[in-house]
Each structure stands twice: as structure tokens, then as C-alpha cells.
Amino acid sequence: MISDEIARFSGVSGMTILKYNGRQHQYQLQESSRIYRKETDTFSGLSAKYGAFELRALRRLLRQQQYIPMTDAEMWPDEPGLLETEMFVETSKIFGVGRRFAVNMSGASDWNSGFVMHVDHRKTDISPESLRAASLIAPHLASALALEQMNNVLRKQYAVMLELLDSMDIGVCIVSQNGDVIIENRKASAVFADQDGISKKDGKIVAYPQASNGELRRRITQTALTAIGQASLPRNAMVITKRSLRSPYWIEISPFGHAGNDLEKNLRGALIRIVDSDRKPKFKVEPFAKMVGLTSAEIEIGQLICSGYSASDIADIRGVSIHTARSQIKSILAKSGCSNRVLFVAKVASLSQF
Template identity: 30%
Template sequence: MDIAVVHFSNETLEAPTKSMHCRSVLLPVLARIVEYSRLSPLQEEMYRVSLAALDHMAIGICVVDPSGRVIIENEEARRIFALDDGLTRTNERLVIGPSSSAPDAFWAIFDDHGPSARGQTSLRCFRVARPSRGAPFLIEALPLATPRATSGDELTRAMIWIVDPESVPPVSRRATALLYGLTASEAEVCNLLIDGLTLSGIARARYVSVETVKSQVRAVYQKVGVGSRAALVRQVLATIPPVCLACQIDGPDDE
């Protein structure tokens, strides 16, 4: 319970009319201040938790303003920027390509999200070549317009997702087995199929016969509900949670 106390001199027997008027004006303001003071720690905690959650994502995530200033970035985005391989952050600003500024096509995403574009989908995709000749980055950008807390105008930002094809989350045997009811051996065979190994290659890797592998592959197809390796890859990859590699490591209970 919050209490506001107003003191008058001992000679004052009744609160002056002017003071009563000031009180009626002041109390709502004080109540709002108290409300905000209670909300701020909660908002700060929610902010910290949200950033911590983003750090567990296996794709780079950041938020930039129209000037290119990076406002928020997760751990994977920081890793990608540190590579300085076609995509980096210099002086707190996003830099794409060898030049000191991102391509015009990228910054045009902010032009597409004015009041007239409200309600329209403005997701854009960009391919960023890497000087190292590695697999190019894929960037997806979505402008976000939110009202300012202190005024009615909009605060424009862009949500950026960065995919590094050279850092793909592995398929978890534990998750695959749990989702489709596979045995530990079937889950391992499933992963080896997704990795592209032939039946004879799987047999050599697991020190079993090719006939045993064929039997396990049939069981995997039946449980997953597919009829080919391509369908199996699509189905399993669609269920991989986009969490960091450390979170995907299988424990000894998978054996």
C-alpha cells in the first residue's frame, strides 16, 4: 500500500481550497510515477531475459535503426560480425560488403514501411557474398514501427535475421528419437542418412551389415511417415529447433 502525506502548519484547522485543488491535480501524477517505478524493474527483467533467450538462438538476430546503428544483437550475430567476412559491425553500425555502408537495396526496407505501408508484409531477403569465398550469408529483414512512449509518432527499426550456412545446427538424436519414437540405433541411422552416407557407408560407420542397415532404414521411414531419403531430410530438418549448437549436443543417454 502506498501512502501520500501532506503536512500543514499547526495553525491550519482546515485544508485550504487551493491545496485541495493542487492535491487533486498532483495525486494522479504521483500515482502514475509510482506505477512506472514498479513497472521499470519488471520491464528491465523482461529485457534481460529476452536478450538471454536470443543468445540461445542458432541464427544471428539484431535490431537496427535507419542509420544502421545496431541496437540489439545476440551471441550468434556477434560471432558473425567478428568474422568480418562480408558482414560486420563498425562504430556500432551494420556494414554489409566491402564498402563503408550497406547496399541501397537493403536500406530501402525502411522506405517501404511508412504509414501508407502499414499492414503490408515487407520482409526482404538478401544474399551477402563472403570475401573468404565461403557459403554466402542469408539476411532477412523486417521493418518494425512502434509508437514512441513519449509521443504519438512512430519509432522505426528493422529486425534482422542472419543465417550462416556454415554453422548449421546438427540434428539431435535425442530429439529425433523422442519425436518419432525411434530407438537409439534408428536415430543414429536417421542422422547418418541426413548426413548423406550411403547404406554401405552407414554399415561401416556402425560396424553392422548392410542388411541390418536396410532393416533399420525401413523402420525409420515407417515411423517418420516418409518413403524416401529426400522426404526424410525435409521432415526432420523442419523439426530442428533453431537453438545454439551447445544446446543441441546429445548426452550419453542417446546411446
């Protein structure tokens, strides 16, 4: 758990990460160190018992300058014998912690957060080294928590989309700028589970080999920035080779943004469609063909394109020269406003779901 790592880094015995809801005047525990998790019921009971006492300190903490540690003496200035209060005595006896200090990590949004570090009860002072370590880690922890909070909201909000996404015959997922997969449909989950060129690692979408992964990450970043007007990479596509060397994945990446509340206003993400020709997606070219005015011959060629056939294959199937096949494919792409075959398949796939 991240709290255990941060506690060790800061040279303290334990740590709790808290979130405060200013509208409801309530706080909740987001994470705690192992010493508290071992006695979850006891810790929860103490939190409920001394909630009002701790809330006084938390409200004072949230008025403190961001990322500047605040000692227990500053959090409870009206308690001269702080270490002798009932809460400190009881937590010392049960968990072996005494002095404590906290850091305000709140941003400009409606939610506020901070963390509290607990020093070994045998120490009478809080070391300057621990205070400096807390100051160093606070901005990074705040950024991580803000991203996690945003992703949790989005998962709940866009969960209603899953029923629709699961009916699609292609893989679809929404990812954040750094590649975190926020939601995915069943087809995408199946692709990730295969680990045959594209998968998930630590919650992020990754591709194989390394060159493909670097290009995928670059495209996601630029596409996500396009969603909020900070870049100019619109709908784009790439091919990812499979480890098994079977037919590759065709990937389409589109900007995805959200103009919701303060928490989500800076969302920069991407909508990714994953086409796996080996899974035989059932694409119907006709609906899209009618929109762009394809001829019956072009519809047949478009169906072959969506089935993964190359220009050479199409030439053999239709009994024409490779030059003719390439010319017909070029004409189809021009009519459909697609710069390549991957985008053509993605457009056909999007329309054929409805």
C-alpha cells in the first residue's frame, strides 16, 4: 500500500490519508498503514469515538498553507497537555504511536484532502527529516489522489455506457492521458486477456513490442491533449503487430474530453477502438456505404477490407490487377474521408453497431 511506503520514506510508524467533504462537513479515511489495517475494527471504533476531536484539527489543517506540515501542537493549540489526552493515550497503548503531524493537500475543487503521519510513541519530538520528507512527497501524492478521484468518478459516471459498449462487436475503452484504462467493454477485456500484442499492466494500456508501446503512448497523450485544445492530433489510427504474428490489431484513437464539474474539467483522455480481424467482427458495410455513396462494387471491396484482406488478396478474389485493386481502395478511402484502411474499418464498425 502507498501509505506504508510513504511512512517508511518519512521515518514514521504510520500514516492515514483523509478526504474531507466541505458540503457535508464530514471526513472519510481513504487509506491507512498496515499497523491500523491489522486492527481495522479497533481503528474504526477509535475514529468514531474521537471523530469530533479529530475534526477540529482537520478543519484547522485545511486552512494551513498547502504542502506545509502542521504539527499536533498547531492542530490542537487549545490542548496544552495533548499527549495526555484520552485519544493520544489510547492510540499509544494500542498502536504504539504518539506525536503526529499532518499536511494539507487540498486543491481548488469541492473535495479536500490531507494526510496524517504518526510518530513512534517512544519519541518525544518530531524530527525535521520527517517534516522535510512529508513536504517533498505531498505534491506527488496529491496529484496521484486527484487522478484516482477523477477516475473513480468517471468509472461510476460512464458505467452506464457499458451496456451499450458491450453490445459492440469491437473492443472499446476510454483511457486517461497517461494510459489508465477508465472503462472497457467485454471485447476489449478479451483482447487484453489474450496479451497478444496489446494488454493492460498496472491498469494501463500497453502494446508490444516496445516501439509500438512508445508510439501508442505518444498518440494517446497527443490525442488527449487535443481533447482540451492543447494539441492537434484528431482521430488517428495505427496497426499493432501481434506476438503470435497472426493478423494485427487495428487501433483507432479519438479525443475524449468532459465538460462536467470542477473535478473533471481538466480531464484529458482518449476513446480507443480495437479491431481484431481474427475474432471475425460482424461489420455491415452497407449503412456506411449509403452515407458516402459507394457503388455495389465498392461495397464488396469495402467488406473485404473489413475482413482483413490485403490489396493483393482483393485483386486475386476479384480477378483484377493489383493496380486496379489499389486504385479502387484509394477511391473508397477518398469517398469515405479516411486517410487509411484502419480508419475506414473503424468508421464502418462504429456505424454497423446500430
